[in-house]
Amino acid sequence: MLTASGCGGAAGSAFQPAHPGVLTVATAFLPARGFWQGRPPTSGGFEAGLAAALAKHLGLHRVQVMQVPFAEIVRGKLGGADLALSQLTPTKERGKWVDFSAPYLDAPPAVLARSDVQASDVKGLRGLSWVESRLSTLTPIVRQRIRPSRPPVVVDDRSEALAVLRSGRADALMLDLPVALGLAHGNSRFHVLGQLDGEEDLAAALPNGSPNREIVDSAIRALQADGTIDDLVSRWLGKNVQGVPLILTAQ
Numbered sequence: 205m206l207t208a209s210g211c212g213g214a215a216g217s218a219f220q221p222a223h224p225g226v227l228t229v230a231t232a233f234l235p236a237r238g239f240w241q242g243r244p245p246t247s248g249g250f251e252a253g254l255a256a257a258l259a260k261h262l263g264l265h266r267v268q269v270m271q272v273p274f275a276e277i278v279r280g281k282l283g284g285a286d287l288a289l290s291q292l293t294p295t296k297e298r299g300k301w302v303d304f305s306a307p308y309l310d311a312p313p314a315v316l317a318r319s320d321v322q323a324s325d326v327k328g329l330r331g332l333s334w335v336e337s338r339l340s341t342l343t344p345i346v347r348q349r350i351r352p353s354r355p356p357v358v359v360d361d362r363s364e365a366l367a368v369l370r371s372g373r374a375d376a377l378m379l380d381l382p383v384a385l386g387l388a389h390g391n392s393r394f395h396v397l398g399q400l401d402g403e404e405d406l407a408a409a410l411p412n413g414s415p416n417r418e419i420v421d422s423a424i425r426a427l428q429a430d431g432t433i434d435d436l437v438s439r440w441l442g443k444n445v446q447g448v449p450l451i452l453t454a455q
Contacts, residue, residue, distance in 0.1 A: 219262045219419050222286050227259040227267050230285035232274035233363060238386015238440050239291060240269075250386065250440040251289040254308065257432050261423045274339060274361055278302070280412055287420060288409040291383050293341050303414055306421040307405030308433060311380035313342050314448065315397040316387055321375045323397055326350065326451060333357070335365045335374035342378040345400065350378075369394070381448065382406060385441040398451035 222228050231251065234240050241249040247269070255267045272283045274290060280301035282288050293311060294304040315329060323329045326349075334356035336343045346356065357374050359365050362383075368374045370393065379387070381399050388394045408424070410417050427433050 219264070219416055221262075221264060222284055223268070225265040227255060227262065227264045227287075228270065228285040229255045229267055230270045230272040230277055230282045230288040231290040232272060232277055232288075232361075233290065234269075234271050236291065236383075236386070237391065238383070238389055239289075241440075248440070250309075250382070250436050251291070253436045253440065254427070254433070255289055257427050257436075258420070258423050261426060262419070277409060278339070282409070282411055286410070286416060287414075290409075291380060291406055292409050293380060293404050294407050295341055298409075301412065302409040303412055303417050305408040305410065305417065306424045307407045308424050308428070309382050309406040309437070311382050311404045311406045312399050312402040313345050313378055313404065314381035314384040314399040315376050315451070316369070316379050316384040316394055317376045317397050318369060318372070319393055319395050321397070323376075324449075324451075329376065329397070329451065332375040333373075335359060335368040335377050337361050337365045340365075340378070341404075342380070345402075346378050349400065380404060380406060382437075382441055385448070389440070389442045396448055398449040400451055 231240055235242060236249065239249045239251040240247050259267050270283050270285050277288045277290055278298045278301065321332065323332060329350050330353050332352065333354055334346055334352045336346050336356045336358055337360065338358060339361050346352065357368050359368060365377050369377050384396045388396050408420060410420065
């Protein structure tokens, strides 16, 4: 099961929402299969469910979702939201602009491919045609560990990369494993070829200096401890996530 590390802890009553009684959440990709399916306020998906669970745990009445471009979120421009849930991988550079919460999912790199594409080792991956996003933290893995034999198609963000993959202009795209599983779950167009070793996570982003960081950390750990996050993974990302094969690559 894809889970984040951490022990349980109860959130207190000091959460300071931007709007009374409301958890305002920024996200970039609407819809995002497996994470935000449909349009708010009726959307399902892992992060939609996590937002609802966080709001309940924090004693807030409802969730308000705002769509904010990914490039703005990672630069700390959350549009006035309390936090962002947008399949975000914490990095040192991004940490200059936002405060990251405790992680809620392990997210090693994984290879999403069209359903008619097969490869079981790095040699096979190298021969595929790739698409990569300028904004992705996983692009260096493609260039340094896969080293495709043909220059990848380069686009600005994940939405464009998926469009290239669907069109057949590329065979494969490197994504965080939970994101790849969400896209492939119940979708005949894509499948996950395998995962690479890595220690990446997904976490919420809060405005720099937010007074809510510790209470959000505590809430996430509580939702891990009581099984809420595992239940959301099983429902929206698939139950057999441990069955994704590991692809070893040269460093």
